[in-house]
Amino acid sequence: MSSHGLLLIVALCWITIAAAVGIHASGRGRSGFVWGLVTFLLGVFGVVVYLLALLLTDDPEDGADGDDAPDRFRRCPACATRHDGTPNFCAECGEPLDEGNDVVDARLLRSGSRGYCSNCKTQVALDADGCPDCGAAF
Incomplete structure (x- = not known):
């Protein structure tokens, strides 16, 4: 295999990983574009930074402690x-x-210029006092 073919395969893998991180970040209410770009620019180190950010910013009150009752x-x-x-x-x-x-007692989660209900993950206005979908209060 030529060096150009190997370089193309590495580039495609790198782009695929960056896209996967972006999709995952977007699904968790974070900026998928930013995290995909960070991963693309930093490579494997970008994936490590993203995983550390997930560990450090995930709130244990959001059900990670096994108590899913709001x-x-x-x-x-x-x-x-x-x-x-x-x-x-x-x-x-x-x-x-x-x-x-x-x-239900909930919080307004902020992601860039968007707001989300911590109870049902519905997008809400950043100045909302409660969720129009589940009725949770912020």
Whole structure:
């Protein structure tokens, strides 16, 4: 095999790995283009940097500890006061509360100029107070 053929095979493998990293990053809410470009420019070192970034930035509260149940709180429909536990009445205004007032406690995940709900991964506005899909509060 000529040196040009070997160089072509290495280049195709390098591009394929960079594309795979970009696709994986995009699926995890990160910038696929940036991570693909970093991997392409840095080669194997770029893959190592990406894997380290995954390990260091993945939040153990997102289900990695084996507890997939989201945290909940009870919100008063009248005054929007947040109550931990399951009170039957709002401590601020006295409004009756029940299971229908339970809300999932989530976070707004930011990825570049996009925002995502940490509960259902739906794309939301960066200034949103809650998720329109699952009803989680940020």
